[in-house]
Amino acid sequence: MSATMIKEFRLPDLGEGLTESEILSWKVAVGDTVSLNQVIAEVETAKAVVELPSPFAGVIRELHEQPGTIVEVGKPIVSFEVADDAGAPSSGPGTAASSPAVSSPAVSSPAAGQEGEPARRQPNLVGYGAVVESSGRPARRPRNLSPVGEAAQTKPAETKAPVVEPAGTGPVGTRPRSTPPVRKFAKDVGVDLTLVTATGPQGLITREDVQHFLNGGPAHAAAAASEATVPDAALQGTGKRETRTPIKGVRKFTAAAMVQSAFTAPHVTEFLTVDVTPAMELLAKLKGSHEFSGHKLTPLTLVAKAVLIALRRNPALSARWDEAEQEIVTFNYVNLGIAAATPRGLTVPNIKDADSLSLLQLADALTGLTETARAGKTTPADLSGGTISITNIGVFGIDAGTPILNPGEAAILALGAVRNMPWEYQGQVALRQVLTLSLSFDHRLVDGEQGSRFLADVGSILADPGMVLTMV
Known part of the structure; x- marks a missing residue:
């Protein structure tokens, strides 16, 4: 009969230096037998909800934290009873190729250095531990937090009573x-x-x-x-005078990011009201075509495509201000962010390399992005790396606003509601479909002329989709 031991699994850094996560739910209970990479918990970081895979195959002996608890990175969250030869492998089958799909920085260091060199960190299946540099000095890590690389700790099996x-x-x-x-x-x-x-x-x-x-x-x-x-x-009603809701998770991160953006980047907002009747007629025609049958097309689809075309003529709006290096970084690609309201707060996932997609591909990408966001399954990778964003306030019946920039981006466009309004058309007043576009931009990166030309280009495409032929 093989010997067993108790091993702890500590909460890993789930991406981009996050310091804590909330345990939303356990997918296992004490006494359950689990396999390597089996999902054992659902946790919420400051950016997304992430499924946490098991780093061991064994039996659950203790769940250290209850659902609803915010846990610091590096703290033990679950103990396993495993065979004495079990654990997160460092080589061979079941390592890189079969690691759980959790967004965390890649670890390529060997478990032990070359002869004469200090040992470097050994990658865990989820997260990573502190690096021992070649100088022999360990990398900095939060005080009192053990590295996740030390997640496997051997100790006698025992029953641990809750601390009261x-x-x-x-x-x-x-x-x-x-x-x-x-x-x-x-x-x-x-x-x-x-x-x-x-x-x-x-x-x-x-x-x-x-x-x-x-x-x-x-x-x-x-x-x-x-x-x-x-x-x-x-x-009357609730039986109490007020209700308090904890500020945590996605809402806490979003609030901090918006404050930083509002008080770091000098915002300028411009407005343009456009007769988009031709664009809406094109949308109706595309919906009835065989090519787009079964695909979701909305005004947001056309606006997104118009933004991508206008950026080719106005690249200054796809840029970032690098304060540390005192440089303006202009992106030669577009990761298009779409603001999405979710039960856990506002998120802005982005479509990678959206400028390389056809209208049909863009429509499908927008549908997948919004469905994933509403289901709370957006990953940290989907939320990072955006270059410009769109927020669709028209779905709430709002005409215009002054959107706040997503941190690190130069511009954000708010799409208002499409309304039937009296409008001047061919020298007469006619009932037309009209919407208002609101563009906020970072005045350090974009001057008034650049912002105005970009907004005018987007408006021109929506007012007369044929204008695209003069822009590409």
């Missing part, structure tokens, strides 16, 4: 008792644990107790007394 600590600020013995994850959950949702009735063993407050309190269940006597002074009309 007081949860308050009063003297020990008078404070309510709870576990760290429950205290974290209560803090995130704005609940004072002294107001919660404990139902756990020996007066322990459980997560269910906190949730029951949020749902208007029995509270501490002090809470009942304070609520008695509030008029009944003010408490």
Whole structure:
């Protein structure tokens, strides 16, 4: 009978130096037997929801964190009981070729250096550990965090009881008792644990107790007394005066990025209202054609194609300001970002090399991008590397706005609603289909003439699609 050992798996850096992730759900339970690369958890980084594969084949012995807990990179999240020869392989079958498809920086260093050189990091199946440089000095990493490369640690098999600590600020013995994850959950949702009735063993407050309190269940006597002074009309519906939602995950990242963009790049916004009746007629004709049968075509499809054509004549709008190097980086390709509203907040995934796609390919790429975003399956790779973005505010019935630049990009175009309006047409007033385009750009990279010419080109294509023949 082969010997077994307990090995821990620590939360890896899931891409671009992220320092923490939230455990959304476990796909396994204690006692389950798992195979190498089997999905064991779903976690949310600051950018996307990622499925976490198992680095070992074995039996789940402990889940260190509960769903809803935010965990720092490098902290243990799950323990496995594995055969003493199991673990993340460093060579042979099951390594690079079969590694889980999780976006993380590539690791090409060997597990051990050449003779006379210090050993370098050994790649884990997910994430990577700290590098030992040739000078013998280890690379910097966050304080108190063990490298993920040390995820496999041998220790005797044991049953670990949850740490129960007081949860308050009063003297020990008078404070309510709870576990760290429950205290974290209560803090995130704005609940004072002294107001919660404990139902756990020996007066322990459980997560269910906190949730029951949020749902208007029995509270501490002090809470009942304070609520008695509030008029009944003010408490109708939810039974509470306010609701607090934790700022985390995608929403937290987006908020920080928008603040940075708004106060770093000098924004300028220009507006152009266009008679797009010819473009809408073309759209209807394409929808009825055999070639586009079964493919989704929308006004956004035509606007996206118009943007890609206009960028060929106005490359300044596909650029980035490199503050560190004091250079303007002009992109010779277009990764077209499309703002998407999702249940977890606004994301801007992008279509790689969109300028090389035909109209049909672009239509399919837009459909796939939005469906993936709404399902919460957008990967960090899909969210990085954008060069210019479009936000479709017209789907909400909005005509115009002043969009904030996606960080690192020179411009963003807002597409308004297409409306039937009285409009001057061939010297008379006629009912036409009209929309407003709103272009925000970084005035460090794009001057007024460049921005205006780009916006005019997009408008010209939508007002008369035949104008494309003069631009390509």
